[in-house]
Amino acid sequence: MKKIKTIVATVVGCGVIGFVGFLTYAKNGENRTFPAIQVELAGSSAAQVERGKYVAAMGDCAACHTVPGKTIYAGGYKLQTPFGVIKASNITQDKETGIGSWTLEEFDKAVRHGIGRDGYLYPAMPYPAYAKMTDQDMADLWAYMRTIAPVKQVVVENELPFPFNQRFLLAGWNLLFFQDKQFTPVPGVTALINRGDYLVNGPGHCAACHTGKNLLGGDVPAALQGGTLQGWHAPDLTPNQHVGLGRWTTDAILTYLKTGANHQAVASGPMMEAVENSTQYLTEGDLQAIAAYLKQIPASKEVRPAAIAATDPRMVTGKRVMQTQCEACHRADGTGVRNMIPAFAGSAQVNAIDPSSLLNVVLMGAEGPVTEGNPTGAGMPRFDWKMADEDIAAVLTYIRNSWGNSALGVSTSDVKTAREQLGADHWLNH
Ligand code: HEC
Ligand code: HEC
Ligand code: HEC
Structure with a gap:
């Protein structure tokens, strides 16, 4: 008995010692200072603000720090995470509720090192x-942020349950998943590819959505091989021929990032926002760099299940639904309309293992991106109220297994779960 007590x-x-140790470690980390920013300060201050505005577009700061339709950077946008809702901060120059009284050092500490x-x-x-961003980009970005008109708006930052609301625990997360290291060019590859590497993995933060996450929200090792967020699937960006960008030319990638649409796909959901706020503003050279980088990363392993036979009852029903509800826009041969209505045939998204985006678009509808290069976005009607779970499952199974596509079928329970998670309406006839 005594022995057990001693062990306990x-x-x-x-x-207790471990906890106190960790707490001390976390507190020390929080109070750390980081190396001062070194910049050349070339050009006038107006030129610097202009460059900073471009950095803000590369980083897509507006996407999260702006509630659609409200003042830019005033914060309050809700991010759904597996741990609860997190709200983005007010980053206007308001001295009380924004970052108007911050210094460049504090701004850098938050943006590159994750400590506010x-x-x-x-x-x-x-x-x-x-964290990968250069000193110059940070200094330019801050020069631009200083020009943002102050907006007084208190953002109650997060609504996370205990223990996730304890910020010091993030020191542990950082220890596991955060590499606080600036980008260094990879020797032996072209300057163009290095620029693309910087844009994709630095300010562009493409991996935030296109890389899968583990249970703690850290990146899985399969970088850029597809991820799921907020009810959407962000496809594999490696040159995989079936579920990745393997079939897209450099031009196709450029057109998509510039206008949100190309011969194959039309951006919806979070990618539509990324195109509208960010990638459409990138220079031709930077888009070339992104494409060049994506084209030379190793392709993910090809998993191509055998296509479901056309005689399968789900396929027969699916074909009928396609004819009555979808063909007018998407065409009987699944080729869609260039730059306007996505083609199903050969689509990485349609062939993806995870059908989340397909379910999302069919249940909730989608608006195409409105960009300077593509001013009239087309729309996809919502079908939640119009179609039974069986019919949605059948038509998605059908488009995933016709015209050379092959992917696992979508089940009625997949549709049912998606309806609940997305807060979709019920089928009216039910
Ligand atoms: C994917 C969404 C997202 C993007 C993109 C994003 N932010 Fe944030 N940002 C957040 C969230 C959420 C918080 C609040 C985090 C918290 O409460 O811990 C935040 C916090 C901050 C803070 C700390 C503010 C404070 O009061 O503590 C600063 C500064 C900031 N962001 C600046 C930026 C800049 C500059 C960019 C673009 C380079 C950017 N953010 C892009 C989501 C985002
Ligand atoms: C906020 C999340 C998010 C970010 C950040 C993001 N993407 Fe996406 N991306 C998505 C989603 C979701 C889709 C699927 C959209 C759809 O099906 O309409 C997508 C689709 C794409 C596609 C089309 C793939 C296909 O086969 O149809 C490309 C190309 C792409 N993204 C490139 C990028 C690049 C490059 C970056 C970084 C500069 C990036 N994305 C950043 C979420 C994101
Ligand atoms: C009125 C024309 C129209 C009809 C009818 C229509 N769609 Fe669409 N669909 C679109 C447009 C436009 C988009 C692109 C929307 C966007 O990305 O914002 C789209 C997008 C999609 C996508 C997303 C593809 C991707 O790669 O992300 C799927 C899946 C889809 N539709 C399936 C269907 C199905 C199934 C039906 C029939 C039940 C259907 N659509 C009926 C116009 C239509």
């Missing part, structure tokens, strides 16, 4: 990617 006491003792005035930031703010 030892374990509890170690636990109130302690560690949640990685919903993509500092793990921004």
Whole structure:
């Protein structure tokens, strides 16, 4: 008995010491200072602000820090994470509720190192990617942020349940998943590819959505091989021929990032926002760089299940639904309309293992991107109220297994779960 008590006491003792140790470690980390930013300050201050505006577009800061339709950078946008809702901060120049009284050092500490005035930031703010940004880009970005008109708006930052609301725990997350390292060009590859590497993995934070996450929200090792977020699937960006960008030419990638649409796909959901706020503003050279980088990363392993036979009852029903509900726009041969209505045949998204985006678009509808290069976005009607789970499952199974496509079928329970998660309407006839 005494022995057990001693063991328990030892374990509890170690636990307490460990906890106090970690707390001290976390506090020390929070109060750290980082190397001062070194810049050349070339050009006039107006030129610097202009460059900073471009950096803000590369980093897509507006996507999260603006509630659609409200003042830019005033914060309050809600990010759904597996741990709960996190709200993006007010980053206008308001001295009380924004970052108007911050210094460049504090701004850098938040954006590249993930530590704000109130302690560690949640990685919903993509500092793990921004850490790669250069000193020059940070200084330019700050020069631009200083020009943002102040907006007084208090953002109650997060509504996370205990223990996720304890910021000091993020020191542990950082220890596991955060590499606080600036980008260094890879020797032996072209300057163009290095620029693409910087844009994709640094400010562009493409991996935030296109890389899968583990249970703690850290990146899985399969970089850029597809991820799921907020009810959407962000496809594989490696040159995989079936579920990745393998079939897209450099031009096709450029057109998509510039206008949100090409011969194959039309961006919806979070990617539509990324195109509208960010990629459409990138220079031709930077888009070339992104494409060049994506084209030379190793292709993910090809998984291509055998196509479901056309005689399968789901396929027969699916074909009928396609004819009555979808063909007018998407065409009987699944080729769609260039730059307007996505083609199903040969689509990485349609062939993806995870059908989340397909379910999302069919249940909730989607608006195409409106960009300077593509001013009239087309729309996809919502079918939640119009179609039974069986019919949606059948038509998605059909488009995933026709015209050379092959992917696992979509089940009625997949549709049912998606309806609940997306808050879709019920089928009216039900
Ligand atoms: C994917 C969404 C997302 C993007 C993109 C994003 N942020 Fe954030 N940001 C957040 C969230 C969420 C928070 C609040 C995190 C928290 O409460 O821990 C935040 C916090 C901040 C903070 C700390 C503010 C404070 O009061 O503590 C700053 C500064 C900031 N972001 C600047 C930027 C800049 C500059 C960019 C673009 C380079 C950017 N953010 C892009 C989501 C984002
Ligand atoms: C906020 C999340 C998010 C970010 C950040 C993001 N993407 Fe996406 N991306 C998506 C989603 C979701 C889709 C699927 C959209 C659809 O099906 O309409 C997508 C689709 C794409 C596609 C089309 C793939 C296909 O086969 O149809 C390309 C190309 C792409 N993204 C490139 C990028 C690049 C390059 C970056 C970084 C500069 C990036 N994305 C950043 C979420 C994101
Ligand atoms: C009125 C024309 C129209 C009809 C009818 C229509 N669609 Fe669409 N569909 C679109 C447009 C436009 C988009 C692109 C929307 C966007 O990306 O914002 C789209 C997108 C999609 C996507 C997303 C593809 C991708 O690569 O992300 C799927 C899946 C889809 N439709 C399936 C269907 C199905 C199934 C039906 C029939 C039940 C259907 N659509 C009926 C116009 C239509």
